[in-house]
Amino acid sequence: MYDARRNLLAREIQRQCRGKLKRDESLAKHTTFGLGGTADLFFSPADLSDLAIAVPLIKDAGLPIFPLGGGTNTLVRDSGFHGLVISLTTGARRIEIGDDEGVIQAGASTQVVSRQCQRAGKTGLEFGCGIPGTIGGAIWGNAGAWGGETMDRVNWLRGVDLRTSREIYLKQSDISFGYRHTNLPTDLLIVEAGFRLAEGDPKTIAAEMNRMLAERKSTQPLSNRSSGCIFKNPPSHSAGALIDSAGCKGMSIGAVKVSDVHANFMVNLGGHSTEDVLALIARVQKRVFQVHKIELETEVRILGE
Ligand SMILES: Cc1cc2nc3c(=O)[nH]c(=O)nc-3n(C[C@H](O)[C@H](O)[C@H](O)COP(=O)(O)OP(=O)(O)OC[C@H]3O[C@@H](n4cnc5c(N)ncnc54)[C@H](O)[C@@H]3O)c2cc1C
Known part of the structure; x- marks a missing residue:
């Protein structure tokens, strides 16, 4: 069937x-x-x-x-x-930057969007300069950095419910969102969104972006394969600090390792199995719970049965 x-x-x-x-x-x-x-x-x-x-x-x-x-x-x-x-990474990646709003298709790169806004003298999305992936993914998980969050800038989004083929239009106030979370349904394909922008000085924005990128470079294992932060920060805690102080930095299974550079990153040093990552996630969660009595929740989306 x-x-x-x-x-x-x-x-x-x-x-x-x-x-x-x-x-x-x-x-x-x-x-x-x-x-x-x-x-x-x-x-x-x-x-x-x-x-x-x-x-x-x-x-x-x-x-x-x-x-x-x-x-x-x-x-x-x-x-x-x-x-x-x-x-949608090949078929829907148009970026249109207007006076106070950018209309951006979901397959556009978040980093490219951030840079184009800077060049156009628009402030609001500079926090995305180092966030890899697409605008669709950034909206879905409310990606953020340096105090900025994607959903804070979304005026509206348009998409389609792939289960019913119904077109969907949502205003920001229709969506519930928080730290690395939205309540957008999994069958919704986000197609494009309007982002709130404001006037800014391109040089000042560029300087701020350079600062963010330099800090990222010195604190994250950017030359290794990873999915960014594996766990969400629990309320009032840094997941990386909890993992580090629980003694998990450098822990590995197969060729997957808790990064020595940033304890909330796991890096793939040439492994062949996602099972190793899942086992390492479980081991870190167990250890952090033993030491801190705090349960770490994954930030990465795990696909497949
Ligand atoms: C080196 C590195 C650094 C990172 N730094 C950060 C950071 O600073 N802050 C941060 O928040 N994240 C960070 N991340 C994680 C990641 O880059 C972000 O979460 C990013 O926004 C995910 O976008 P994506 O397009 O890759 O999503 P994907 O991984 O492709 O998908 C993630 C989720 O979004 C959904 N999705 C994607 N596109 C659509 C769409 N068009 N419609 C509906 N749903 C969709 C998917 O179904 C999935 O559930 C980092 C990752 C790496 C590798």
Whole structure:
């Protein structure tokens, strides 16, 4: 039954759409951790009109769906994902910067958006200068740094519910969000959003961004493969400090290691199995709980059964 629906969807997308449809696509190459199995189907629409053709087909197929951005906050299990991964990184990455609002498509790079705003003399998104991944992923998880958070700047977003093919328009006040969290449903594909911007001096903004980037470079293992911070900071605590003081820095399983540079990063030094990462996550959680009586919650999204 599943196979028949998957095959029909693949055939119809290939017949009707201009974008790329791949079968059994390795997700390791679409994530910064570089691990994990394949997606049964991986679709990158050519543009938004192509997406509009695909949406009713996706709805009719009823397969599990996962919108993937830059894969910088996603860990894929070795068993992969039995369903359709949809990516907007080639077909929806337009950036339009207006006087007091930027209208940005979900597949745009957060770092590129941040830099273009700086060049246009717009302040508000400079905190994103070092956050890898896409605007869609940044909205979904309310990414942030240096006190700035994505959802604080979102005026509205537009997307589509892939389960019902209904178009969705939400204002910021319709969305509940907090630290690295929104209540956006998993079947919602964010397509574009309007971001609140203000006038700023390009040189002053650039200086602030340079400061953030330099600090990031000296405190994060940027030359290794990782998913950024593995755990959320518990209220009033730094996850990195808790992990460090629990003696977990440098702990490893296989070729996956708790970074010596930043204890809340796990780095992939050439491993082949996500199971090693998951086992290391569990070991760190257990140790931190033993020492501090605090439960660490993962920040990375874990995909697959
Ligand atoms: C070196 C490094 C540094 C990092 N530093 C930071 C930091 O300072 N602050 C921070 O907050 N994060 C940081 N991260 C984590 C990560 O970069 C952010 O969370 C980023 O915003 C995720 O975007 P993405 O496109 O890669 O999302 P993905 O990993 O592709 O997806 C993450 C989630 O978003 C959903 N999603 C993605 N696109 C869409 C869409 N169009 N519609 C609906 N849902 C979507 C996915 O389904 C998934 O649930 C860092 C990561 C790395 C590797």
